Amino acid sequence: TQLLEQSPQFLSIQEGENLTVYCNSSSVFSSLQWYRQEPGEGPVLLVTVVTGGEVKKLKRLTFQFGDARKDSSLHITAAQPGDTGLYLCEVPKGFNAGGTSYGKLTFGQGTILTVHP
Amino acid sequence: EPEVTQTPSHQVTQMGQEVILRCVPISNHLYFYWYRQILGQKVEFLVSFYNNEISEKSEIFDDQFSVERPDGSNFTLKIRSTKLEDSAMYFCASSEAGSSSYEQYFGPGTRLTVT
Secondary structure, eight states, X not given: OOSSEEEOSEEEEETTOOEEEEEEOSSOOSOXXXXXXXXXXXXXXXXXXXXXXXXXXXXXXXXXXXXTSSEEEEEESSOOGGGOEEEEEEEESOOSTTOOOXXXXXXXOOEEEEEEO | OOOOEEEOSEEEEOTTOOEEXXXXXXXXXXXXXXXXXXXXSOEEEEEEEETTEEEEEOTTOOTTEEEEOOSSSOEEEEXXXXXXXXXXXXXXXXXXXXXXXXXXXXXXXXXXXXX
């Protein structure tokens, strides 16, 4: 079974629409990060969430960590073509609550987002 | 802004050949990592490196793989005898420290094609 399940795997929308991407697991995480990866480039960190129920905003992007720290969502408002890319959720090695992280990242399979002008 | 660089951007090699992928991490970073991403699949951890030794490796990182920090700036991944299934994007990353509170900065990747 996958440690992290992301959904949907593919999302194709028109400019101006809103969307939500989900990252779920049966495990509890000490922290969770969202990355964005463009074709031919490495992942770039968008945000880290640590506290259950935490909400962080990054311009039109809103990230939420579930109360139980088992899941997270990424919501994009009024999507633009520049938002097109692969969105990855990731947890460090120490994914159990109170565990120690040694820096190894475990990624979900990602959501490929295409925003059409 | 400092960044991780990788060379070459694309390497084509024949099955059975040795390849060395090179990375220059950010200068004040102490932890170095290699990840790979097979086309259409997720990014997978290969190995982490600190203080001139491997701190952790995944099951993918078998005896065909090795890493080295030959000097104060480069970090290399060597694949001794490439297989077709080694074809992937290989990403190097570095961080100031090894805990999850320190962001890993990724390089642009090297696309390895084994024919």
